Amino acid sequence: MSAPLVDAARLWDRHMSLARIGATPEGGVRRLAFDAAEVAAHRLLADWALARGFALALDPAGNLFVRREGTDPAAAPVVSGSHLDSQPSGGRFDGVFGVLCAFEAMETAEDRGLVTRRPLECVVWANEEGSRFRPGCMGSAVQAGEMTLAEALATVGDDGATYGEGLDALRAALPEAAPAPLDRPFAALLEAHIEQGPLLEAGGELIGVVDRVQGHRRLDISVVGREDHSGGAPLSLRKDAFVDAIEVCRGLAELCRDETDVLRFTFGRFVVSPNAVSVVPGRVDMVLDLRHPDQEELVRLGDLVHAKAQGLARLCEVTVADSSWHAPVAFTPAIREALSRSAAARGFAQREIYSGGGHDARWFPGRCPTGMLFIPCENGVSHHPAENVDPAHAAAGAQVIADVMLELAGEG
Numbered sequence: 001m002s003a004p005l006v007d008a009a010r011l012w013d014r015h016m017s018l019a020r021i022g023a024t025p026e027g028g029v030r031r032l033a034f035d036a037a038e039v040a041a042h043r044l045l046a047d048w049a050l051a052r053g054f055a056l057a058l059d060p061a062g063n064l065f066v067r068r069e070g071t072d073p074a075a076a077p078v079v080s081g082s083h084l085d086s087q088p089s090g091g092r093f094d095g096v097f098g099v100l101c102a103f104e105a106m107e108t109a110e111d112r113g114l115v116t117r118r119p120l121e122c123v124v125w126a127n128e129e130g131s132r133f134r135p136g137c138m139g140s141a142v143q144a145g146e147m148t149l150a151e152a153l154a155t156v157g158d159d160g161a162t163y164g165e166g167l168d169a170l171r172a173a174l175p176e177a178a179p180a181p182l183d184r185p186f187a188a189l190l191e192a193h194i195e196q197g198p199l200l201e202a203g204g205e206l207i208g209v210v211d212r213v214q215g216h217r218r219l220d221i222s223v224v225g226r227e228d229h230s231g232g233a234p235l236s237l238r239k240d241a242f243v244d245a246i247e248v249c250r251g252l253a254e255l256c257r258d259e260t261d262v263l264r265f266t267f268g269r270f271v272v273s274p275n276a277v278s279v280v281p282g283r284v285d286m287v288l289d290l291r292h293p294d295q296e297e298l299v300r301l302g303d304l305v306h307a308k309a310q311g312l313a314r315l316c317e318v319t320v321a322d323s324s325w326h327a328p329v330a331f332t333p334a335i336r337e338a339l340s341r342s343a344a345a346r347g348f349a350q351r352e353i354y355s356g357g358g359h360d361a362r363w364f365p366g367r368c369p370t371g372m373l374f375i376p377c378e379n380g381v382s383h384h385p386a387e388n389v390d391p392a393h394a395a396a397g398a399q400v401i402a403d404v405m406l407e408l409a410g411e412g
């Protein structure tokens, strides 16, 4: 089935309508998971859905499914979507774009009276950003069986409320939503998202076919010396943990140097103890965050850190421990091919790309055919009020999602 053209003006209007909910003076949005603005954004989408005759269902983790029925209601649905929550000072397109691409695909099918065999669904995943309840991608993790529901519901947010209490507010605002189970079978899962990086814009491509989510290895590194009086202790007798920690950081940065500029190497956390003006630092605890699309490279570099960190210190003891590991996640070749075929047929310049950030779709490749597409975002800026996209790029992304959703759903 070759899908008709999506309605680019409607798609853009819907983005602007959602951008008014939780709008900030800087031009972005603030919608934390289950807060009043995020619930209102769900409500607006629900109103649009009900006006089109679509059905609503909410699962126990707070994921909302908007459904357009197919001729075979027993068939597993083709599902696409993303999230409506934002960073505390977030932009207008992160998440929203993926939700609206799926919704536009369903509206386009509705406009043209297309009949599909499988149901089409637009999903809004709960708490993707993790900016109120940590970690992020929580609703999708529970739906996919990667986290227990009890653990999610008991998670306490920064404001002292639990995830379960937040979810009650969402449920109260969506009385029309039927209950949906966890661990639902999907025929396929798609997610469209803004790139949140500079590559598509630099290359002039409209569509990035995402081949994988890069891997992520985090190491806790501690440098332990000895506290001393900063006036009394001669330099020759000190074991200054801060001075050695600098050597360790510099040495590891050198060891992990990457001419290809693919590796992401960050000391995002660096805590000096006791952090007092007249005390020689006795201890430094830091977190090294390594990200790379290639699993072997992450293993090699992390192991190199374990092996070499002690040797980079002059006097102090250095310990290294892995604290988290996410292997790279590869998306399904057949879905990547379908996205690429649609982009080619529509005449949209495309490239293969990997995802630097985590997304809800990352939980699903082991469960159903799964894929992602990116569109460019202005200057690669995201998680920021200045986040912006070209309306023509948004329409191109929605078109590809519509093409592939309809192809996968089959004619009714």
Ligand SMILES: [Zn+2]
Pocket: 082, 083, 094, 095, 128, 193
């Ligand atoms: Zn996002």
